[in-house]
Amino acid sequence: MTTPKTTLVLATRNKGKTREIMEILKGYPVIIKNLDDFGPIPEVEEDGETFDDNAYKKASITARMLGFPALADDSGLVVNALNGAPGVYSARYGGEDLDDAGRCDLILKELEGKEDRSAAFECVISLAVPTGAALTYEGRVEGVITETKAGDNGFGYDPVFYYEPFGKTFAQSTSEEKNQVSHRGKALSEMAAEFDKVLIWIGQQLRNTPGQGGQCLSGE
Numbered sequence: 001m002t003t004p005k006t007t008l009v010l011a012t013r014n015k016g017k018t019r020e021i022m023e024i025l026k027g028y029p030v031i032i033k034n035l036d037d038f039g040p041i042p043e044v045e046e047d048g049e050t051f052d053d054n055a056y057k058k059a060s061i062t063a064r065m066l067g068f069p070a071l072a073d074d075s076g077l078v079v080n081a082l083n084g085a086p087g088v089y090s091a092r093y094g095g096e097d098l099d100d101a102g103r104c105d106l107i108l109k110e111l112e113g114k115e116d117r118s119a120a121f122e123c124v125i126s127l128a129v130p131t132g133a134a135l136t137y138e139g140r141v142e143g144v145i146t147e148t149k150a151g152d153n154g155f156g157y158d159p160v161f162y163y164e165p166f167g168k169t170f171a172q173s174t175s176e177e178k179n180q181v182s183h184r185g186k187a188l189s190e191m192a193a194e195f196d197k198v199l200i201w202i203g204q205q206l207r208n209t210p211g212q213g214g215q216c217l218s219g220e
C-alpha cells in the first residue's frame with residue numbers, strides 16, 4: 001500500500017531559502033506549497049529572542065492559519081567580534097533601507113581592522129501542525145568573514161562568508177556544495193534522516209482534534 005503524500009507549506013518569503021529547501025527535500029514524499037499559493041496572508045512578526053522562538057512562531061502561526069503542516073526556517077549570521085550580531089536581527093540589520101549587498105557591506109565595515117573574523121551561520125527549522133505541536137531541528141556552520149564580497153551565487157551574507165574547507169565563499173560555491181555543509185542543509189538532513197517517523201507523527205497529529213496541541217517532541 002502506498003501512503004498518500006503529505007502536504008507541507010514552506011513558511012518563508014525568502015526566495016534563496018525556498019530554493020535551497022526545495023533542492024534538499026527533492027525526492028521526499030511530500031507536496032510542497034509556498035505561501036504564494038494561498039493568496040494574501042498576514043506576515044508573522046519575528047520578535048523572538050532566539051532563532052528557535054522565531055522559527056516556531058513562523059511555523060505554528062502559518063500551520064494554524066492555513067490548516068496544513070508548515071515548515072519554517074529562522075537563521076542568521078553570528079559574528080564573534082560583534083558579540084554574536086547580527087544574529088536574530090540578520091534580516092533587518094542596518095535598517096529597512098539596506099538590501100543583502102548593503103548588509104554585507106555593513107558587516108565588512110564593522111569588521112574593519114578587527115583581527116577575529118570568525119563567524120557562523122545558524123539555522124533552526126520548525127515543523128509545526130495546526131494544533132501547535134512542533135518538531136525542531138538545528139544546524140550550524142563555521143566560517144570566516146572575508147575582506148571583500150566574492151561570488152554571485154546564494155543569497156544574504158553568502159558573499160562575505162568564507163568556508164575554509166572549500167577555500168571559497170558560499171557565494172562562490174554551487175548550491176549543491178553549500179547544501180552539503182550549510183546550517184540549513186544540516187538541520188534539514190537531520191529531519192530527512194528520520195523522515196518516515198516525521199510523516200507518521202504528522203499523520204497522528206492531524207488526526208488529533210484542535211485543542212489537543214502543545215505536545216512537543218524533540219527531533220531525536
Ligand SMILES: O=c1nc[nH]c2c1ncn2[C@H]1C[C@H](O)[C@@H](COP(=O)(O)OP(=O)(O)OP(=O)(O)O)O1
Pocket residue numbers: 011012013014017046073074075076077090091092121154155156157158170182184
Ligand atoms: O544560507 C544563508 N546564506 C546567507 N545568508 C543567510 C543564510 N541563511 C540566513 N541568512 C541571512 C539572510 C537573512 O538576512 C537572515 C535570515 O533571516 P530570516 O528572518 O530567517 O529570513 P528572511 O526574513 O529572509 O525570510 P523568512 O523569515 O520569510 O523565512 O540571515
Ligand SMILES: [Mg+2]
Pocket residue numbers: 046091
Ligand atoms: Mg524573516
